[in-house]
Amino acid sequence: MxxxxxxxxxxxxxxTLTHRYYSIGTPKGGxxxxxxxxxxxxxxxxxxxxxxxxxxxxxxxxxxxESAPEEPEWETWVLTAYDDSPEENxxxxxxxxxxxxxxxxxxxxxxxxxxxxxxxxEDIGVRVCQDRGGSIKGKRLDVFIRNAVEMxxxxxxxxxxxxxxxKGTIE
Numbered sequence: 001m002x003x004x005x006x007x008x009x010x011x012x013x014x015x016t017l018t019h020r021y022y023s024i025g026t027p028k029g030g031x032x033x034x035x036x037x038x039x040x041x042x043x044x045x046x047x048x049x050x051x052x053x054x055x056x057x058x059x060x061x062x063x064x065x066e067s068a069p070e071e072p073e074w075e076t077w078v079l080t081a082y083d084d085s086p087e088e089n090x091x092x093x094x095x096x097x098x099x100x101x102x103x104x105x106x107x108x109x110x111x112x113x114x115x116x117x118x119x120x121x122e123d124i125g126v127r128v129c130q131d132r133g134g135s136i137k138g139k140r141l142d143v144f145i146r147n148a149v150e151m152x153x154x155x156x157x158x159x160x161x162x163x164x165x166x167k168g169t170i171e
Contacts, residue, residue, distance in 0.1 A: 075161060076158050077160075078158055080135075080156050082151060083146055083147070085148065102144070104127075107119060108129075109129035115129055117164075117165065117166045118164040119141070120164055121141070
């Protein structure tokens with residue numbers, strides 16, 4: 001004996017199939033397990049069994065996670081000032097890098113810092129290494145100030161500085 005189960009929806013009284021089972025055998029349904037197994041075997045037989053070559057898969061790519069760049073550390077350096085007069089510059093009228101002197105930009109740095117290096121000076125701002133000086137060694141910088149009176153007033157100071165980046169060439 002084979003039986004099916006249907007239920008009626010309460011909204012429109014139309015029969016809708018909500019669960020299907022089939023019984024084979026006695027009225028108590030002792031053979032329904034056989035039908036479930038047959039349906040399961042039928043579903044499994046429809047699975048694609050094409051062999052897959054695992055060698056053709058792509059290897060996992062390495063991913064490098066870069067952390068945010070660290071802020072440069074502040075250090076205390078000695079600062080002096082100079083102007084563009086030939087007397088101040090050994091007769092030169094341009095910087096050692098070949099650039100013209102620029103207000104609020106030019107800085108004489110030790111040879112260890114390449115031309116083009118940006119340096120932030122506390123309470124002054126960012127300046128760029130464009131020049132050298134005979135006395136500019138170690139942690140010492142010479143700030144370009146065009147006005148001779150302001151340059152003299154600047155004198156010798158200790159300020160906190162930090163090297164923002166080193167670029168260019170050492171000459």
